Amino acid sequence: MERALRVLDAFADAGGDAGTNELARATGINPSTVSRILATLVASGYVQHEPGTGRYRIGPQVLRLSSHALGGLDLRAAARPHLDALAEGTGETATLSVPGEPDAVTIDFVLSRASVASVARVGRPSIAHATATGKVMLAFAGHGIPPGPLHRFTDRTITDPARLADEVAAVRRDGHAHASGEREPDLNAVAVPVFGEPGRLIAILGVQGPQSRFRVRAQDAAVPLLGSHALALSAELGYHGS
Numbered sequence: 001m002e003r004a005l006r007v008l009d010a011f012a013d014a015g016g017d018a019g020t021n022e023l024a025r026a027t028g029i030n031p032s033t034v035s036r037i038l039a040t041l042v043a044s045g046y047v048q049h050e051p052g053t054g055r056y057r058i059g060p061q062v063l064r065l066s067s068h069a070l071g072g073l074d075l076r077a078a079a080r081p082h083l084d085a086l087a088e089g090t091g092e093t094a095t096l097s098v099p100g101e102p103d104a105v106t107i108d109f110v111l112s113r114a115s116v117a118s119v120a121r122v123g124r125p126s127i128a129h130a131t132a133t134g135k136v137m138l139a140f141a142g143h144g145i146p147p148g149p150l151h152r153f154t155d156r157t158i159t160d161p162a163r164l165a166d167e168v169a170a171v172r173r174d175g176h177a178h179a180s181g182e183r184e185p186d187l188n189a190v191a192v193p194v195f196g197e198p199g200r201l202i203a204i205l206g207v208q209g210p211q212s213r214f215r216v217r218a219q220d221a222a223v224p225l226l227g228s229h230a231l232a233l234s235a236e237l238g239y240h241g242s
Helices: 002-013 020-027 031-043 060-090 132-140 161-174 216-236
Strands: 047-050 055-058 093-098 104-110 177-180 187-196 200-210
Touching: 002 020, 002 031, 002 055, 020 031, 031 047, 060 093, 060 104, 060 200, 060 216, 093 132, 104 132, 132 161, 132 177, 132 187, 132 200, 177 216, 187 216, 200 216
Parallel strands: none
Antiparallel strands: 047 055, 093 104, 093 200, 177 187, 187 200
C-alpha cells in the first residue's frame, strides 16, 4: 500500500503522464515492482495506460475522489458562517452532515459555548433511524426505510420500520426532523435539509443539545432559524426552490 501511494504521488511531479522507468527513478522502487503496482492501479481505475505510448496517467477514480474532496471543502467553507450563527442563536452545538450509505456523516460542527455542551465528532455517522439528521436523510435523499429489525440504542429508539416510515413521511411534509434520546439517552436534536440543484439533498444542518436543556420547546424554537440558514445555504449552493 505504501509503495502504491508513492507511485501515485509521483504523478504529481510528472507533468500529467509518466513511464515505468520515470516512476521507478522518482520513487526509488525497482521498475519490475513499479510495473506490478501500475497493473493493479490500472485494474482499479486509479491509473490509465496509454497503449500507443506505453505511458501512464492518473485515472478517473482519483479524479472522482478529488472532486468529492474539493466539494466537501467548498461545502464546509460555505456552511461555516451558518454554523456559527446557529450556535450563537440557539446556544447549542450546530452540525453539518452529508448523506451517506447507510447513514449520514458529520463533516463539521461548531460547539456550544455552554458549560455543559453536546459534543459532535467529525466523521461520526448519524444513524438513519435514530437521529434527526438520519431521518432528514431518509426523507429527502431517496433512501428506502431500513429493513427491520432496527437496532435499539435506548428505550426511545424507533425499532418498527412501519413507525419509522410514518415519521419520515412527517419529516418530508414538515421539512424538519426531531430526535429526543433516541441514540443516546441525554442527546436531543433537530435537523433540516440543505438542497443543491436540481433539488438534490446535499447536506443537513442540525442543532443538538443535552436533554436537560434542549427539550421539545427549545427544539421547536430552533426550527425557524435552522430553516432560514438552510434556505440561505441552499441558495449559495445553487438551489432556487423554496
